[in-house]
Amino acid sequence: MKQSTEETIWQVRNSFLGVYVHFPYCFKKCDYCDFYSEGIGGGPANDEFTLFSSYQKEVLERVSHFPNLRNKTVDTVFFGGGTPSKASVKLWDDFLNFLRSEFDFAKDTEISIEVNPEDLSPSLLESYAKIGINRVNVGVQTFHPKGLEFLGRHYEKEKYESLLTTLTESPIPRVGIDLMYGIPGVSETDFFSDLQVFLEAGLPHLSLYSLTLEKGTQYSRDVKDLKKSEPEEQLQSKILVTLPELMGKHGYRWYEVSNYAKPGFESRHNLKYWTFEPYLGIGPGAHGMIEGNRYGNPRNAKLYQRKTPSNQYEFVTPGSELSLTLFRLFSPFRYLEFIKTYLNPKSQERYIQTIHSWEKRGLCSISNGVFQWNKQALLLLDDLILEIAD
Numbered sequence: 001m002k003q004s005t006e007e008t009i010w011q012v013r014n015s016f017l018g019v020y021v022h023f024p025y026c027f028k029k030c031d032y033c034d035f036y037s038e039g040i041g042g043g044p045a046n047d048e049f050t051l052f053s054s055y056q057k058e059v060l061e062r063v064s065h066f067p068n069l070r071n072k073t074v075d076t077v078f079f080g081g082g083t084p085s086k087a088s089v090k091l092w093d094d095f096l097n098f099l100r101s102e103f104d105f106a107k108d109t110e111i112s113i114e115v116n117p118e119d120l121s122p123s124l125l126e127s128y129a130k131i132g133i134n135r136v137n138v139g140v141q142t143f144h145p146k147g148l149e150f151l152g153r154h155y156e157k158e159k160y161e162s163l164l165t166t167l168t169e170s171p172i173p174r175v176g177i178d179l180m181y182g183i184p185g186v187s188e189t190d191f192f193s194d195l196q197v198f199l200e201a202g203l204p205h206l207s208l209y210s211l212t213l214e215k216g217t218q219y220s221r222d223v224k225d226l227k228k229s230e231p232e233e234q235l236q237s238k239i240l241v242t243l244p245e246l247m248g249k250h251g252y253r254w255y256e257v258s259n260y261a262k263p264g265f266e267s268r269h270n271l272k273y274w275t276f277e278p279y280l281g282i283g284p285g286a287h288g289m290i291e292g293n294r295y296g297n298p299r300n301a302k303l304y305q306r307k308t309p310s311n312q313y314e315f316v317t318p319g320s321e322l323s324l325t326l327f328r329l330f331s332p333f334r335y336l337e338f339i340k341t342y343l344n345p346k347s348q349e350r351y352i353q354t355i356h357s358w359e360k361r362g363l364c365s366i367s368n369g370v371f372q373w374n375k376q377a378l379l380l381l382d383d384l385i386l387e388i389a390d
């Protein structure tokens with residue numbers, strides 16, 4: 001993977017393909033989580049083998065529905081979930097070999113896996129490195145046990161205490177963690193102490209999410225029943241505006257609303273979602289987008305394995321989609337190229353007018369067809385995106 005000191009300027013890359021695979025099992029279902037996932041305790045899932053053969057079956061079905069997929073080069077693979085580090089390394093290895101036999105892989109294909117703290121160990125990272133995984137992200141959320149308890153997350157003290165050392169000594173250099181802010185009971189000082197621990201470790205990637213209330217979660221039921229407090233929104237806004245400068249001082253680039261990376265360490269796979277690049281979504285609860293067609297798989301592992309993948313696709317008009325994703329990027333992108341590729345002439349004109357009005361208001365800079373937000377846009381972002389959406 002190229003690691004440049006030049007800032008990457010994102011552009012249209014339709015000849016590449018990402019593959020996302022959803023492994024739906026976790027040690028425990030966290031209270032705030034609205035991903036499709038099931039808590040099954042410490043052991044392996046008893047349907048691991050059949051699930052992985054269903055993954056292969058789905059890939060073949062999608063390719064037979066969209067034969068042009070074979071002409072694309074896979075340049076990112078992402079094992080997410082759920083907790084993909086719960087599945088055996090051998091199964092991921094076999095699945096990667098299967099993908100390699102079906103598609104052309106770029107030489108520097110990014111292969112990522114999400115790891116939960118309870119699974120992380122030096123030997124696990126070594127095994128991942130051996131099978132070609134070259135990017136690891138650990139869902140930490142906070143190092144404060146009271147915060148983890150509030151979130152209903154599984155917590156093993158020794159694992160949390162050793163995880164940064166394990167990651168700094170990792171044979172895989174592209175490593176990062178997720179942190180969360182606005183958790184009731186975790187003060188501003190507590191959050192910045194989490195951040196300080198990360199900065200001292202100097203890992204190259206950080207995702208920073210604010211806690212949100214998602215419908216249908218245990219957390220939202222607890223808030224409704226007055227058993228738990230809502231996320232600390234005022235604190236969240238305060239932290240959000242402080243971060244870009246603070247992270248910048250430590251050499252991290254703010255490349256998406258919630259993501260910071262040292263130069264060259266951005267998650268290329270996640271960038272696909274924001275730049276309208278095609279990706280296969282494989283597994284229960286996964287979503288994909290191929291040639292402008294979106295699809296979603298059932299959020300039920302048994303049903304997913306029983307049925308052949310649905311051939312229901314929804315063609316999305318890039319007009320509104322593009323605004324919702326592209327303008328979340330805080331790193332520069334070739335806006336004229338995106339607009340000309342995906343929009344009709346009338347929408348192109350409207351986008352260009354809106355972007356010029358933002359520039360006059362000091363919210364963004366544009367030059368030679370390249371767009372970049374200024375930090376003044378951060379707190380207005382949702383409204384600005386609505387301004388440009390169709």
Ligand code: SF4
Binds near residue numbers: 139
């Ligand atoms: S470990 Fe992650 S995916 Fe699993 S329930 Fe918790 S937040 Fe959701």
